[in-house]
Every structure is written in structure tokens, then in C-alpha cells.
Amino acid sequence: MPKNEEFADVSREELYERVWATPINHLAKSFGVSGSYLARVCETLNIPRPPVGYWQKKAVGKAPPRPSLAPAQPGDQVVWSKSQPLAIDKRSRNEKRPKPSANARLGADWQHPLLRGTEPLFRKTRRLEAEEFLNPTKKLLPDIICSAKCLERALSIANELYRAMERKGHRIQIAPPNPDFRRAHIEDREVPGKDRKYGRYGFTGIWSPLRPTITFFDDVPIGLALTEMTERAALRYLKGEYYREASDQIRRAKPWQLANSWTREQDIPSGRLRFVAYSPYRGVDWSLSWDESNKRRLEGMILGIIKKLADSASRISTLMKEADEAAIRRRLEWEEKHQRYLREQDQRRVAQARTESLTQLAEVIRRWDEVSSIERFFAEAEARVQSENGDRTVAILERLDLAWSLIGTSDPLEFLEEWVAPKERYRSEYGLD
Template identity: 30%
Template sequence: MIQDPVDSELRPVSREELYQLVWSMPVMRAAARLKVSNSYVARICAALDVPRPPRGWWTRKKFGQTLTRPPLPPPRPGRPLSWSRDAWGGSLSTYYKRRRVWQAPAGDLHPLVVLATEIFRAAKTEPTASFLVTRANNAIDVAASAETLRHALAFANTLFLALEARGHSVIVAARRRFIRPRIEIWDEPPVHCSEKAAPDLAPRWPTVAMLQDMPAGIAIVETCREAHVKYLGDGKFEPVPPKSRKGVRPVLGITWNDWQPRPAGRLKLVAYSPVHPAAWMREWQISTLRKHEREVEMILGWLEETAAQSFAAPPA
């Protein structure tokens, strides 16, 4: 248990310590110990997945009711194991926002995908092309709209688990000398838009799988298409129905029609050499089926064959 409020600022508070603290005194006293607000104690507990007393628990205990507290659950993959005031700053919201993005079957979760799920809960929509954007350092390389995000994360989970089942590690390569080349996301060459109109959705750090001694960059991206849109005001656009103006709402004030990139609803996996200069790149379309085992098997076969050839090739 935390013995001194000053101590909580100097070192991380573990999940076990936080659990003992919130179940040993009312939230106002616990907040004073941590030097945060009452509501922020609840956020810390949510982020660390620590249960806390429900409303009225301390009053009922004061009047002699026999109450039991729930046990501290084991830590979930990708969740923080401790909290400190200086270390967390504003990033705590990544873990306590409750909007569900995607959930795989219990016991079948890759930690990087669990963390990506938490990160994308706070992601914002890119205004021009409607893709979700996050600049978190530890986010995996997924670029998708809100409608296809669950599908993208489900495929990433299957792929990462299959890679590690074969002895290949998967990492977000922070601060390593790997590159992530620009990936083409147009479904078809644009006619009305510039080739550069599609946003560059590269993450801060590439996602890399290590196959023997060969690194392979991995990106899961949703393709985009051209869309004819009408400006509605306040930064918002609405699709213009083809060959007809019927169905487009009237607009008060200045308006215009434009062509913009929009998510096409189709995902692809891109594997590439993350070492400059990039020596190879390969793409696969991802089906809409929930089970991706056959697709992943084919992809892993190609990657392992490429790694074997690279390993066997004599040095230049």
C-alpha cells in the first residue's frame, strides 16, 4: 500500500497497490494520497483494469453490512501495469475510453492488436478522406475507416498470431532504422483527383515481422476511390447521387461540388522490405470472410520462402 502521498509522485503505482488503496479508504482520501481528483482516480482504475467500490459501498460498510470485494483480475495484454503522475501525462485516455472497437475470442488475442484496439478508440477521422488517424508511437500499421476497422484488426490478429506460432516475432519498430515506404491506396487511378489527393496514412513507426534474419514490414490498409461530393458547410460534405441531383439536401450559403477520395471498403495487406532502399513489395487483397486462416497460410508461405532465399543468397 502507498505509505506517503509524496511517494506516489516519485515512483509508479502498481495495479496491486492501487487495488489495495481504493479498497482501504473512500475515494476522496485515495485521491488526496495520489494528488489527483476523485474522477481521475476512476480513470486510473479503468486504465489499469482495477475494480473499485461501487456507489454507497462505504456507507453500507459503516452501518455494519458484510460486504466482499471482487478480486483483482489478471492484467490484460496491452494494458499498463502501473501508473505515475509524471509518466502518463495526457495519454491515459487511450485506456479508459469505453467505445468498443473490436474484440477477438477470449484467449486468442495478440498484445499489439489489443493495444491497437485501445488506441483506435481515441482516433479521429481524417477530414478529407474519412480514414481514422492516430499518431500514437506504438500503434500497428493499420489505415482504415471506422466501418472497416474491426475487419482490419481481426485480420491483423490472425496474421500476428500465426507469425508468432511459427517462431517469427512481430514488433512496432520504434526508434529502429527501418523505413516505411509510401503505399498506394487508390483502388483505380483517379480521373478527377490528383494522384496525391489520397492522404499519406503512414504510422510513426513501422510494424515489422522478423523471419529468420529478414525483416518484413507489414501494413494493412483500406483502399480509396473517387467520390463526387457537395459541400454542406461546417467542413462537411455529402455524396452527390450519380446522374441526378435528387436526394441532395438544399444548402444555405456558399456551396460547391468537388471530387474527393473516400474509403472503398476493401482491405489489402502490403508486405515490404523495411531496409533502405526497399528491395521488394508485395500486396494481397483481404477477403471479407471472418476466418482468414487460408489467406494467412498463403501469405506466410510466400514470406518464409522469400526469407529463405534471402538467407541463402551469398553476400554481394
């Protein structure tokens, strides 16, 4: 592969053909990666690879037939580029998928593959101020945003929700690298207001995953986000930290300590969760949310959530088609506008070439007149000298020679040869004169 193609996009179909045409270690070198990494690429894209001993058998004409390439499922990564990270598929290709049966049941201790081992990754966080959400250093994680106190329960609810969707045949995954998929803005405030006061300075950003967590209802993608809601509360400064006014630290504080403290308002984690479903498809504005309250928990809403999403799939599909049509119209409008710009630019360059050519021609004519005037002067001077006699003639001829040597010789035809015509400067791409 040429060096400039190392970072080119490679489709599943192309990679499948190349994997079965060249040993994987040799093929990996052409991509500038290791053989083990290319094997991971094949696994992620669900591309079958030649078994051990295949190439030796092929050399003697006894190679088994290659398996066919299975069709890609909705949400599967279908293009690989060395410059882009691989999609995360927590489900092993050898792990049996739950059957889409209402009676199918998974063990109570079964944890969804997307959530396995994620708790320590969520807790491996950047430095946090008081009353803030976790801020993991890892970006490819399920779309769960919460405080450290709420993490265990948030993971439990996400697990119940993911498992329930799997039982209905809707697989959960982190979206593959796809410019058409984006994560929607998730509102964390339980009661949205005009202002926002999250974090010590009131404008701290909240962590979000690199790519959305999605599920599919048939071929309709739906983004899933679970966030702990924030509530506006008064915090009191005490001993270098901020605490809720009703916290034990404030209640146990001495009066003299409180006299030297102050309060401020801040949006802080409430312990109540919000589940948001949205369309990750670019150009589609659709979302639904379910909020917990002190009397109503998300665990009891899961079946209703799944039913509502199933009922909404056809509406989302219609919105996706409308978004595609709108995108086509925008693209055609942009192309038309771009063509107008190119034509106008072409006209400007044609006019500029004509102006520059006329300017140069005027300069050629001026220089031609100047040279012609000089030549006439010397010709007339030599003619006048011929009528003179004696020493004066010799002296004047010497002066003329000195004058010629000072001016030098100039051929006016050279000026014309240097002139550049308008079409030599720029030739219109649209046949304009």
C-alpha cells in the same frame, strides 16, 4: 559517467556488466534517468537484473552467481541511448511464446499482444474531414491505416494474421530504433492513377506509424502493413459537409437544396483492405500486396500470404546481401571521393599559404625600401648640414629633429621578424610543399 556521455549509445553487453557491478539506482543517476526507467531499459533489452537483497549478500560474500546474458534474437533492441525511445515489446518476458508448431493452436479469444488496447488509441484522432482515414495522435502503433468505420474489422484481420504467423513461429513486433529499418511507401489507391485527390484539398497527408511493424522469417525481416484502399468517388456538398452521391443524406435532400450544391471528385476510403509485405531493410526494394475485392476477403488469404512470405525469405536475404555490398561500395566510393576532396583542399591551402607569404614578403621589401630611403635622406641631409656655417646650420638641424620626430624610428628588421613563411601559415597533412 561524464556529462557528455549521458546520451552516448550503450550496448546490451556493456549495460549488463554495469547493472551487475553497480546498484541500479546509483547507476541510473549516472545516466540521468530514474531507477524505474533503467529497469524498463533492462527489460526491453532482455538484460537480467540482480534480485532483491543481492547487494547485501554480495557485501558478505554470499551473492548468488549472476545469470548469463541470453543472445539477442532478430529484431531485438541491442543498443540503448537516452536520446532515443525504447523499442515496444508488447509481449511480456514472462509470457510464453507460441511454439513454432503447425499443430499449435491459440484460443479463439486470444488477442495478439501488439493489438491489445490499441482500438481507443486509434480512435483518439486529430480532427478529420469527411471521408478520411483515422489520424491518431499516437505514433507508436501497429501499421494499420483505415477509416473509423473499418477499424474494428481491420484490427480483427490484423489479429488473425499476427496469430497465424505466431503459430508458425514468426513473432510480430514494432521495429526497434534502427537506422537500417524504414517503412516503405504504402499505396492506398485501389487503382493508382496519375493524380491523387485525398482529403478536402486534394493533398492531405495520410497518417503513418513512427516505426514499421515487422516479422522475421529466420533472420530475415519483413515489414507488414494493412491499409484500407481508397477509391475515386463523386462527393456532393450539402449543409456544410460532403457526402457520396449515393448516400442517404443526398437521396433525402430536397430539390432546392441540391440546386444550390456542387460536386467534386475525391479519393475516399472504400471499405476494402490491402495487405502489403515489404522489406524494411534500407536499400532493398521488394514488396508484395494482396487486395480485397467484393467477392474475395483477406481472411481467406492468410495461409497463402504466410506461405508466399516463407518462399520469398531466401530471395529477400539475397537482396539484403546485395544491398550491404552496394552500401559498402558506396561508402568506399564516398571515402575515396572525400579523400580526393581533402587532398585538393590541402593543395589549395598550401597554395594559398604560399601566395599570402609572397604577398607579405613583397610588402616587407617595399617597407624596407621605404625605410632605407628615409634613412638615406636624413644621413645625406646631416652630411650636407655639416658643410654649412652659422645660424643656418642650427636652423636646419632643428628642422631635421622635427622631421625625425614626425616620422619616428623604424627598424626594418622588425618587418622581417613579422613575416610568416608558408609552412608557418599552414603545414600540409599530406607532405605537400
